[in-house]
Amino acid sequence: MPLSPSPSLDYLKEQITAVLEDPATGHGLSRTLRAATKEIEISRFHRTSSSAWPNGRIDTAPANVQIGGGAHRIEGFFNIDAVPPADLLWDVREGIPLQDGSVQCMFSEHFVEHIDYPRSAKLYAQEAHRVLASGGRLITGVPDAAFLLKHYPANPGLADEMVKRWYSKRDCVGDINTFLDLINYMFRDQGDTPNYTPHHWAYDQEKLTQMFREAGFESVEAWDFDPAIANPKRQWGSVYVLATK
Template identity: 35%
Template sequence: MNRLQDRYQDHICIKPQPANSGRGNTARLRRWGVLHLALVACVLLFEIRALFLHFVGRWRAKRYRNQQRLRLQFGCGDNAKPGWVNIDLSPKADLQLDLRKSLPFADGSCECTYSEHFFEHLDYPDDALFFLRENFRVLAPGGLLTFGVPDAGSALEGYARATKGAPVTPFPGHPSWVRTRMDQINFLFRQNYICQIHQHRYAYDLETLELILADVGFSQIHQREFDPLLDSESRLNGTLYVSARKS
């Protein structure tokens, strides 16, 4: 429960009001209290569902127990790739797993792991680093880790260099309210999902990814080009793609 409270205390802020602020403020606080309870209930339901699906997913993963050279796609959503083990909480995934938990694959059983706009949804540092360590564990020596995240570094550089009033280059999925570069920064870093369960949890640049991947044990870490055979065309703009090898 403490973890859930920590996860969402940043999202629900009820400003203290003076004792004599009137009935209007009292009613407003009550409405915020109801909203708080609704969001907590939403989070609890999500966690219970994730726990159940992960339990079932681990049981279904037994079919891969003796297989080698697996290719895993994490956070596939509706974009399942043929020839890959597609993993998500989505019902369209081959395995429904909570990727904050250990992966049900043998050490060294995979030749490649991939994700696109998933890693930034993990809490940093705990869940994010645990996920990278699990990738390292299941990859065979020389195995490839490659993924894409929103390119926060380029967005911030663009904000710093931009002329006031210059047009904003839209990123994938930009809502209509993104009109200024500061709107863009806020959307890139947070985004607006119901219950805020699926919001971005951390923003990355190449320097940060190079550091944490090296800490986990990866080598040959570099930024790569967009791969039309692997990556989504809708993610072409605004995505930082990196690759690394298990030594």
């Protein structure tokens, strides 16, 4: 779908590009402008989709939905993400574009920590509750802050395993020098690359349970990991809960 016209955003992006190309621009401003560029990109995709669905609800009613799946596909699930690839490009910080009570199962993995807390995370919990049918299931997996903190200060073997499993494909490996660096990455991963959205908040089972109960879910319990839905590479060091409406 071609992007909807947005002269003011295009102009802003042009201006930002010019400032970023100027060698006099310092690191602090560059970093902030790179983050703004990412937000402009997300906003362009979102505006395009929301101009097709101005009341914020798409026509179709998928029974199974994955939020923030990135490249991870699940058979029979409709994928909503802020950026491609996805079935629908939508910034979930603006709500979930589905009809009330229409979804049987909603799944996300390593997504919730990438949206700001409390405003967007709590809105996500409320919106998930709204779109689920009675008895519908919300499955949420996040990096488990309790697992990490329980091991502080960690033995070097465990720290090495964490770095290998979580960060071996990132360019930050050389900067994880102590166990506290690992903790910092979980709480406030500030990945400064064009295709990475940072971590905004850390979660454990207690926090997820509290947030989904507050949003109105009847029950929240530990989820039995199912590799047909979740990514087996994510299981280690993550916590998954099942919230039922």
